[in-house]
Amino acid sequence: MTNQSNSVREISQLMSAAIAALLFGSTMILSAVGPARASEAPILATHDTPAALRYLA
Secondary structure, three states: OHHHHHHHHHHHHHHHHHHHHHHHHHHHHHHHHHHHHHOOOOOOOOOOOOHHHHHHO
16 A cells, blocks of 8 residues: 555656646746747837837837
8 A cells, every 4th residue: 555655646746747847848938939929010119109109119
């Protein structure tokens, strides 16, 4: 019985580590890709645009 509970504990630890690695990896990918996608169509700062957009550009 002890051997079976140890294997269950090992499997659950491996699953937790795999989930943590997956979440960390997806966070790193999104942080690298997100700003690049957001800046694909730059907003030109002109006098016709609102002040907030001119500030953010």
